[in-house]
Amino acid sequence: MITALYASVSAGLMIWLAIEVIKQRRKAQIKYADGGVSALQMARSAHSNAVDYVPITLIMLALAEYNGAAPWTIHLIGVTFVVGRVLHAQAILADKLQGRITGMKLTFAAIVGLIVLNMINLPFDRLW
DSSP: OHHHHHHHHHHHHHHHHHHHHHHHHHHHTOOSSOTTOHHHHHHHHHHHHHHHHHHHHHHHHHHHHHTTOOHHHHHHHHHHHHHHHHHHHHHHHHTOHHHHHHHHHHHHHHHHHHHHHHHHHOOGGGOO
């Protein structure tokens, strides 16, 4: 299953972002929330943003694959999504707006692509 590749890469991304949060917590010695520390706020924001977008995208990717979408489309969307997520996360951690914008454009392009791909490959004859 192709989706397993992108799920694994996305899980690695989320682990990296969680480690960034942990590093900032240790550095600032903050156990809960963000303590008003900017670097910790950014790390938490990068992680929580990934948590918002990764699950639904992987579900939609798996459904498109299950419903028979062409493998090249699954890979194209998977790569687009992963690149978008990495750019977005790096930009948040570096406090750079442009990378965030590019990352979200790629993320949204992947999700919109999955909406279209799922609607095209939806087995309408088995819905009712």
